[in-house]
Amino acid sequence: MTKAKWWIYQIGIPLVLLYAFPWVFNNAHTIHVAQSFLITYIVIVGLNLLVGLSKQLSLGHVGFYAIGAYLSVILTMKVGLNFFVSVIIAALVAALFGAVVALLSLRAKGPYLAMVTIAFGELVGIIANRWVDVTGGPAGVRTSQPSLFGFELGPIEYMWFIGLLAVIITAGATNIFRGRFGRTMTAFGNSEVASEVLGINVRGWKILAFSISAFLAGVGGGLFAFQNQFISSTTFELNLSILFLIAVIIGGSGTKIGPIIGTAIIVGLPQFLHNFVDYHLMIFGGILLVALILLPDGIVGAFTNLSFIKKLSSKKVTTELGILHDDREATIDLPDGINGKLLELENISMHFGGIKAIDDVEIEVWGGIVHGIIGPNGSGKSTTVNVLSGVYMPTGGNLLWKGKNITKYAPHGIAQEGITRTFQNLQLFEDMSVLQNVMVGFHLHFKTGFLKNVLYLGQVSDEERYYAQKAYDLLRIVGLEEKAHEKASDLPYGEQRLVEIARGLALKPSLLILDEPAAGASPKEIEKIMDVIQRLKNAGLSIILVEHHMDIVMNVCDYITVLDFGKKICEGTPETIQNDPRVIEAYLGGEEVNQLVAGTKSIS
Amino acid sequence: MKKSSAIFLVGFMVLFTILAGCSPQVKETGSASTSDPVDSKGQDTFNIGLAISMSGGTALFGEGVKRGVDLAVKEFNDAGGFEGQQANLILYDDEAKPEKSIEIVQKLINQDNIVALVGPANSGNAMAHIPFVQEAKIPEVVPVATGTKITQEYKDADKNYIFRVAPLDGVQVSAILKELIDKQGLTKLGVIHDTEGYGQGGREDILKQMKENYNMEPTVISAFDPKELNLEPSIREMNNAGVEAVVFYGLAPQSAKLLEARFNEGLDAPIYATWATGDPTVLNLVGDLVKDDLYFVQSYTIDQNEVAKKFHQKVVDTYGEDVFPIATAQGYDSAKLILDAIKKVGLDSEKIRDQIESFTDFEGVTAIKSTPFTKENHEAFGIDEVFIATYNDDLQIISAE
Numbered sequence A: 001m002t003k004a005k006w007w008i009y010q011i012g013i014p015l016v017l018l019y020a021f022p023w024v025f026n027n028a029h030t031i032h033v034a035q036s037f038l039i040t041y042i043v044i045v046g047l048n049l050l051v052g053l054s055k056q057l058s059l060g061h062v063g064f065y066a067i068g069a070y071l072s073v074i075l076t077m078k079v080g081l082n083f084f085v086s087v088i089i090a091a092l093v094a095a096l097f098g099a100v101v102a103l104l105s106l107r108a109k110g111p112y113l114a115m116v117t118i119a120f121g122e123l124v125g126i127i128a129n130r131w132v133d134v135t136g137g138p139a140g141v142r143t144s145q146p147s148l149f150g151f152e153l154g155p156i157e158y159m160w161f162i163g164l165l166a167v168i169i170t171a172g173a174t175n176i177f178r179g180r181f182g183r184t185m186t187a188f189g190n191s192e193v194a195s196e197v198l199g200i201n202v203r204g205w206k207i208l209a210f211s212i213s214a215f216l217a218g219v220g221g222g223l224f225a226f227q228n229q230f231i232s233s234t235t236f237e238l239n240l241s242i243l244f245l246i247a248v249i250i251g252g253s254g255t256k257i258g259p260i261i262g263t264a265i266i267v268g269l270p271q272f273l274h275n276f277v278d279y280h281l282m283i284f285g286g287i288l289l290v291a292l293i294l295l296p297d298g299i300v301g302a303f304t305n306l307s308f309i310k311k312l313s314s315k316k317v318t319t320e321l322g323i324l325h326d327d328r329e330a331t332i333d334l335p336d337g338i339n340g341k342l343l344e345l346e347n348i349s350m351h352f353g354g355i356k357a358i359d360d361v362e363i364e365v366w367g368g369i370v371h372g373i374i375g376p377n378g379s380g381k382s383t384t385v386n387v388l389s390g391v392y393m394p395t396g397g398n399l400l401w402k403g404k405n406i407t408k409y410a411p412h413g414i415a416q417e418g419i420t421r422t423f424q425n426l427q428l429f430e431d432m433s434v435l436q437n438v439m440v441g442f443h444l445h446f447k448t449g450f451l452k453n454v455l456y457l458g459q460v461s462d463e464e465r466y467y468a469q470k471a472y473d474l475l476r477i478v479g480l481e482e483k484a485h486e487k488a489s490d491l492p493y494g495e496q497r498l499v500e501i502a503r504g505l506a507l508k509p510s511l512l513i514l515d516e517p518a519a520g521a522s523p524k525e526i527e528k529i530m531d532v533i534q535r536l537k538n539a540g541l542s543i544i545l546v547e548h549h550m551d552i553v554m555n556v557c558d559y560i561t562v563l564d565f566g567k568k569i570c571e572g573t574p575e576t577i578q579n580d581p582r583v584i585e586a587y588l589g590g591e592e593v594n595q596l597v598a599g600t601k602s603i604s
Numbered sequence B: 001m002k003k004s005s006a007i008f009l010v011g012f013m014v015l016f017t018i019l020a021g022c023s024p025q026v027k028e029t030g031s032a033s034t035s036d037p038v039d040s041k042g043q044d045t046f047n048i049g050l051a052i053s054m055s056g057g058t059a060l061f062g063e064g065v066k067r068g069v070d071l072a073v074k075e076f077n078d079a080g081g082f083e084g085q086q087a088n089l090i091l092y093d094d095e096a097k098p099e100k101s102i103e104i105v106q107k108l109i110n111q112d113n114i115v116a117l118v119g120p121a122n123s124g125n126a127m128a129h130i131p132f133v134q135e136a137k138i139p140e141v142v143p144v145a146t147g148t149k150i151t152q153e154y155k156d157a158d159k160n161y162i163f164r165v166a167p168l169d170g171v172q173v174s175a176i177l178k179e180l181i182d183k184q185g186l187t188k189l190g191v192i193h194d195t196e197g198y199g200q201g202g203r204e205d206i207l208k209q210m211k212e213n214y215n216m217e218p219t220v221i222s223a224f225d226p227k228e229l230n231l232e233p234s235i236r237e238m239n240n241a242g243v244e245a246v247v248f249y250g251l252a253p254q255s256a257k258l259l260e261a262r263f264n265e266g267l268d269a270p271i272y273a274t275w276a277t278g279d280p281t282v283l284n285l286v287g288d289l290v291k292d293d294l295y296f297v298q299s300y301t302i303d304q305n306e307v308a309k310k311f312h313q314k315v316v317d318t319y320g321e322d323v324f325p326i327a328t329a330q331g332y333d334s335a336k337l338i339l340d341a342i343k344k345v346g347l348d349s350e351k352i353r354d355q356i357e358s359f360t361d362f363e364g365v366t367a368i369k370s371t372p373f374t375k376e377n378h379e380a381f382g383i384d385e386v387f388i389a390t391y392n393d394d395l396q397i398i399s400a401e
Helices: A002-024 A028-053 A061-079 A083-104 A110-130 A155-178 A180-190 A192-197 A202-227 A238-252 A258-273 A280-294 A298-305 A307-320 A381-388 A411-416 A434-441 A450-455 A458-477 A493-506 A523-538 A550-556 A574-578 A581-586 A590-598 B002-021 B059-078 B098-110 B123-136 B169-183 B197-214 B232-241 B252-265 B280-290 B306-319 B325-345 B349-358
Strands: A341-352 A355-366 A370-374 A396-401 A419-421 A511-515 A542-546 A559-564 A567-572 B045-052 B086-093 B116-118 B140-142 B162-164 B189-194 B220-224 B245-249 B271-273 B294-298 B387-391 B397-399
Touching (some): A002 A155, A028 A155, A028 A180, A083 A110, A110 A238, A155 A180, A155 A202, A180 A202, A192 A411, A258 A280, A341 A381, A355 A370, A355 A381, A355 A396, A355 A559, A370 A550, A381 A419, A381 A511, A450 A458, A523 A542, A542 A550, A550 A574, A559 A574, A567 A574, A567 A581, B045 B098, B045 B325, B059 B306, B098 B116, B098 B123, B123 B162, B140 B325, B169 B197, B169 B294, B169 B387, B189 B197, B197 B245, B220 B232, B232 B252, B252 B280, B306 B325
Parallel strands (some): A370 A542, A511 A542, B045 B086, B116 B140, B189 B220, B189 B245, B245 B271, B271 B294
Antiparallel strands (some): A341 A355, A341 A396, A559 A567, B294 B387
């Protein structure tokens, strides 16, 4: 049913429209504009994946566009390949360049990444301009008429051909959007660190996102080169990159139909302004500026924010996920509990310049218990968690996991070993629903590859359904099943913490680190959180609990390590800790501490 | 599963081929055919297209040409038009970008049904769009773009629809080299050019002509990025190489920068440049620096004869000032060629083309001859129509003779 619908909406109707277009608007100029629209659209779809989903700002797409254009021309004219083969090869090379740009700018974010990409675009532009023997420079080169199987493509056939590609690419992009690839891209676009601790290799994924985007820009460039049978380096300038980006934003970045609307505006709008010879650029710029200011979420974003459409779409979400059911008991999938030594911190130190955040700390964490780490503010608790989850690499000492040295592992490597965490300062994926947040947690358990996802084979939808149900089960465990389809960031603080716990559980961890899970939660929510922790403990999950709330710590933990000024001051069972004079001293001593320890008062 | 998808794929390809096979023919109705709705509005107007840059680096050329073409159209209409039909000028901005140029030229041809076209200012834009003009059989007169290849592209075709009323690079270079090598007997020439289409095209022509005609090479070549506008290093290179004259290929803002750089660094050799350096922008930017040892190619000066003087006066009367006399004059002559042809043969684009090619009694305001074109030659300006000019003490452009 949904499948047939998909074929009609994604493939059938666009193809019919495409086929009908030249019969209705039979005019070389209209055909030309339609070609330009389709070519630009392909580029925008790619840029939307990059900017909209994974939030990587690129102002250098003209570089990939130019590589696609020039390389396909060279391959066709000088090597003698068929034009379409050349376009695909050129696009693959552009994708390679995309990967290189991503690699070079891994540490750069936001404006710095934009700078790197601008530099790349300009570099390609300068090469195109100055390497006249190969590119023809600003004077340009003529290219051949595109042909397929010896059949020369006239303007209309060429438009159909680009249209066919655009339909296929749109279908692929939509599949990426709704499957795990889109979810993962959105996830690391929202929070890199949370993605990492769920096992997502953010570096690799950024490279993938850049490559896909660059590939599509390359395809667009290649098709552009044969559109007019002429290219010149004056086309490939920075303002084109900016225009691409504007199309993404103005259409509605990260939305499925945003690219269509954005492209329609940047390609279509100028067509109506030709008559205002002296002012057309001013009017065009003005309209874009006003649109960007008034509709920061883009046109599609603004429409979906309208209340009646919101109602419609939320209805759609529930029907789509109507598969979720409550009839069977929710169970947590966990690896077999380990009773021996799980994690060892051997003389771990973490120094920031002269500050010793933790210094020579030794902790042993045993399986099947809840291990508490407490200490006053600034005692090194958070640093310890960051070291354990791989967010920080310790400056000294070793981290042993089941006897294996994992000191130098990146967070996603540690996640692969079965350790994950929640965050004191919440790191939910804000653009996603609660259910999708939890589904990201299953990242390491998904099996289907990129191609299968692009085609959205049966396996992929089976897998999606399977893990959606699993995620729903986890939400039932933390008591949030009714909010499964709400936007994660709309939930109250305490419930967001529960979502983080459910998301961590999705990894099927051997060790779950809870970083102040009760901070900022209401007493009622704290009760709920405590209940969840208790149940997880009963299920045999090993937990490290970092917490300020003494009532939680004393009631839940089996073993406690106390830190002060980056050093371990004592450890033992809750009883031992309660009576240890060093702990009392660390907590400022006296009556207050007794109250704290007894749980009748809390610090934060 | 696999088999069915293979069948599906094949079926799809077959369907696609069939559908593609019976595609509609693109209508390329360029000439004002009677069935078009635009014409049914009334038989009293017909459209002339002007596709030129009104923004971007060559915008001033566009503005100058627009005034000239406007004037020619106005005169034509005031004189009664063609059998009562008035000419209507449709102007679109090509933003100095080739892909835009193609877009608007297609729009002019297919939606506005122009009978003839004037434009553009950039050689790259001309190269990009002339296939569409040639195919639609619309005569085009180029008033500014100087790339040598533009009129050569279809010289072997049955009918070449592309004409030019501007000093092309090849002729400008010939004029400069003739002056420097033949007349003055210099041997050490330096070349400074920008890295845009204009400068790169010029460099190519200089190298080719020096090699073929004189078996020489420039002593030193210096390229600069027009966006950077830092020309002191180029001047230093010229001084270091000890050249006897500098050939400069760049647009007005760069010419101004060159003169400033010369003022700062000092240069022993005179500068010989193209007609772009005669752009009044240069004078506005650097004033007195244009005097002394600056020469450039021109096809028109406002005081070259009575006709030119009168034309200049008319431009000033109409627009208040003559922003770019030579561009306006060339634009005027370009449009006048088309309109005079229409007066003689009517509104059939093909006949207009034939008429432009076979004029024997044309009267323009530039140095254009009464028989400007032949079947082989679509250039209004040959080596005899251009001359070397310079600024006099009153900052007027005069012939250097």
